[in-house]
Amino acid sequence: MDQHSMSTQPGEIKDPVCGMTIDAKQAIANSLTTEHEGTTYYFCGRGCKLEFSDDPGHYLDPSHRPSM
Numbered sequence: 001m002d003q004h005s006m007s008t009q010p011g012e013i014k015d016p017v018c019g020m021t022i023d024a025k026q027a028i029a030n031s032l033t034t035e036h037e038g039t040t041y042y043f044c045g046r047g048c049k050l051e052f053s054d055d056p057g058h059y060l061d062p063s064h065r066p067s068m
């Protein structure tokens, strides 16, 4: 498994909670997506999804800096 491939693939997207780059297709396959105000967001894991669902406004605030 090569998880450090530098090639950017279409469908790569950022997790708004932790800022990690994730594969949208994988997130969809794992049900790690949520819809907020008509936009679909993708997450690296269940924890980030739950945190976002708790307080979407906090993570969408432009002053929020994603951190691991």
Ligand SMILES: [Zn+2]
Pocket (backbone or CB within 6 Å): 015, 017, 018, 019, 020, 043, 044, 045, 048
């Ligand atoms: Zn995350």
